[in-house]
Amino acid sequence: MNAENSAWRTLPPAYTRAMRYAPIDPQLFVENRARLRPLLPPRSLAVLNANDILPTNADGTLGFVQNSDLFYLTGVDQEETILLLFPDAADEKHREILFLRETNDTIKIWEGHKLTKDEARKRTGIQQVRWLADFPALFRQLMCEAERVFLNSNEHKRASDDVETRDGRFIRQVREQFPLHEFRRLAPLMHQLRLVKSAFELELIRKATALTAHGFDRVLKFLQPGVNELEIEAEFAHEFIRGGGGFAYGPIVASGPNACVLHYGNNDQPCKKGHLLLLDVASSYANYRSDLTRTIPVNGRFSKRQRAVYDAVLRVLRASIALCVPGKLPREWQKESELLMEKELLDLGLLKRSQIRKQDPDRPALKKYFMHGIGHPMGLDVHDVGNTNEPMQAGWVMTVEPGIYLPDEGLAVRLENDVVVTDRGPLDLMADIPIEAEEIEERMRR
Numbered sequence: 001m002n003a004e005n006s007a008w009r010t011l012p013p014a015y016t017r018a019m020r021y022a023p024i025d026p027q028l029f030v031e032n033r034a035r036l037r038p039l040l041p042p043r044s045l046a047v048l049n050a051n052d053i054l055p056t057n058a059d060g061t062l063g064f065v066q067n068s069d070l071f072y073l074t075g076v077d078q079e080e081t082i083l084l085l086f087p088d089a090a091d092e093k094h095r096e097i098l099f100l101r102e103t104n105d106t107i108k109i110w111e112g113h114k115l116t117k118d119e120a121r122k123r124t125g126i127q128q129v130r131w132l133a134d135f136p137a138l139f140r141q142l143m144c145e146a147e148r149v150f151l152n153s154n155e156h157k158r159a160s161d162d163v164e165t166r167d168g169r170f171i172r173q174v175r176e177q178f179p180l181h182e183f184r185r186l187a188p189l190m191h192q193l194r195l196v197k198s199a200f201e202l203e204l205i206r207k208a209t210a211l212t213a214h215g216f217d218r219v220l221k222f223l224q225p226g227v228n229e230l231e232i233e234a235e236f237a238h239e240f241i242r243g244g245g246g247f248a249y250g251p252i253v254a255s256g257p258n259a260c261v262l263h264y265g266n267n268d269q270p271c272k273k274g275h276l277l278l279l280d281v282a283s284s285y286a287n288y289r290s291d292l293t294r295t296i297p298v299n300g301r302f303s304k305r306q307r308a309v310y311d312a313v314l315r316v317l318r319a320s321i322a323l324c325v326p327g328k329l330p331r332e333w334q335k336e337s338e339l340l341m342e343k344e345l346l347d348l349g350l351l352k353r354s355q356i357r358k359q360d361p362d363r364p365a366l367k368k369y370f371m372h373g374i375g376h377p378m379g380l381d382v383h384d385v386g387n388t389n390e391p392m393q394a395g396w397v398m399t400v401e402p403g404i405y406l407p408d409e410g411l412a413v414r415l416e417n418d419v420v421v422t423d424r425g426p427l428d429l430m431a432d433i434p435i436e437a438e439e440i441e442e443r444m445r446r
Contacts, residue, residue: 020245046186049067050081099129099135147182155185194385216294256276256411259278296444300445302441320336329392
């Protein structure tokens with residue numbers, strides 16, 4: 001998927017389905033809450049809400065996608081859920097409480113099983129589990145003890161806020177009911193925590209990348225001239241869903257000139273002999289994302305021109321991965337990658353040195369061919385939250401995704417791998433997924 005600082009599409013909300021994955025060790029969520037508690041000042045209460053189930057038309061709804069922050073702290077993949085954290089509550093039983101929708105026979109018949117209190121305790125490690133009906137009275141009681149309240153909202157810098165969220169409604173209601181409390185933003189604390197991935201999280205991301213690898217391998221065997229882009233999407237869906245995952249974001253399956261459209265998502269055109277097929281498609285697993293881009297020849301063999309552009313992008317990818325190290329500011333990394341790309345564009349004859357000498361520093365000449373960012377944080381969201389104005393740290397997971405776009409030639413190449421920043425150098429989570437041109441051609445011949 002695209003880089004964090006580029007103008008890109010909003011991700012469709014309905015690509016995740018709940019609980020097709022194996023149970024997650026609750027220690028992940030116990031540790032995540034333990035990391036949040038010391039960041040809260042004394043006598044602070046924090047509240048997080050599940051996402052809404054969004055309506056379509058008539059009595060239709062979209063697939064449920066859990067609030068990433070709530071899932072990070074609880075592992076609950078169910079609607080109408082509230083987490084309340086009050087580390088300094090006088091009563092120890094009130095220091096962390098999970099509120100769930102109470103089920104009944106009608107809900108069970110129409111919607112299926114919902115979490116029992118005991119199941120929620122086992123999944124989350126939270127011992128105090130209540131039904132939602134208990135929330136208003138208990139919340140008021142604890143608000144009378146608290147001095148400050150941390151409320152959650154979506155503070156991704158490119159988020160759309162046209163639709164009011166459940167958290168948004170809650171914020172409005174609480175501020176009206178308790179106007180004299182000190183209200184603070186929980187999002188900056190969650191961003192700080194979520195950037196650095198634990199060993200538990202990395203294992204879930206690895207499972208997502210493994211499903212992505214299976215899907216890509218299936219497509220290499222399937223692709224031939226005349227196949228439609230939508231058939232390629234279906235091949236990925238087969239592997240992802242069969243493995244307990246789903247699409248990590250709206251898939252991009254773009255053949256020929258379609259690959260030059262950065263927001264392409266129609267996925268409905270035939271793949272023609274002599275064209276390249278750009279695949280920006282990856283799997284999620286247990287709400288954790290992977291993000292892969294590959295560009296492959298429809299007829300199984302790169303032309304001379306295609307190969308020259310492909311190898312240029314691959315060299316920038318390799319070098320940019322090596323530059324992904326602790327202590328480096330993402331904007332510095334972006335600049336270093338742009339200088340690498342500038343050299344490749346000069347060697348390809350797409351840029352002239354005179355253009356570079358005369359360029360506007362705010363609009364470099366290379367942006368004509370490489371107009372987006374080199375990478376972005378990834379985790380529970382494919383464009384994960386976090387302060388990218390701070391230096392990278394060990395434990396960040398970054399995508400690395402250079403590209404060259406030549407609409408006049410109906411040709412585009414983008415390549416992308418997911419990388420863990422470590423103190424021992426970058427760890428490429430997709431190192432085993434074919435990327436060298438010769439290996440791609442060999443796999444397609446087989």
